[in-house]
Amino acid sequence: MSDSVLQKPFTEEQCQKACMEDCLCSVAIFKDGSSCWKKKLPLSNGRYDVTLGSKAFLKVRKDNTSLVPTIPIMANKNNNRKTLVLVGSVLFSSSAILNVAFIVAICVCTSFIFQYKKKLRSA
Structure with a gap:
């Protein structure tokens, strides 16, 4: 439900950049070497599985001044x-x-x- 967009084919860098440029994206999941899932809040259905071979890129605020x-x-x-x-x-x-x-x-x-x-x- 919180998946906003599945993008293929994507490189790891393109996946990171796509999430950083999307205001609704909170996490980007780079999976299978070519697919990028951009996810928005609230994050749901989280699983821990080391065999999936995917990377998660979390968007984090630089400072708390705002x-x-x-x-x-x-x-x-x-x-x-x-x-x-x-x-x-x-x-x-x-x-x-x-x-x-x-x-x-x-x-x-x-x-x-x-x-x-x-x-x-x-x-």
């Missing part, structure tokens, strides 16, 4: 969750108020209709 610290991300998620809870509670309470107002309006209208019919009968 990584955002995890603590601010967590704070942002908590902030988003608080905002979501606030918006949800405001929508729920306003819906409840509108429903109560609608029921009161129906009761008042029904009362006026019954009083009007009562006046018509007595007249």
Whole structure:
């Protein structure tokens, strides 16, 4: 499922270069001296077998300068969750108020209709 492309015939260097130039490629598997499997994340169905005769080229980040610290991300998620809870509670309470107002309006209208019919009968 995580195989993006099988390329043949390929040399070992072409396989490495093809993975480096592909943004979705995380691992390139050079197999049988001519085939190159480019794989993307998440990697699945991993097996260890020394008899396969294949090489794996892993794409690794050079440095961590572009990584955002995890603590601010967590704070942002908590902030988003608080905002979501606030918006949800405001929508729920306003819906409840509108429903109560609608029921009161129906009761008042029904009362006026019954009083009007009562006046018509007595007249």
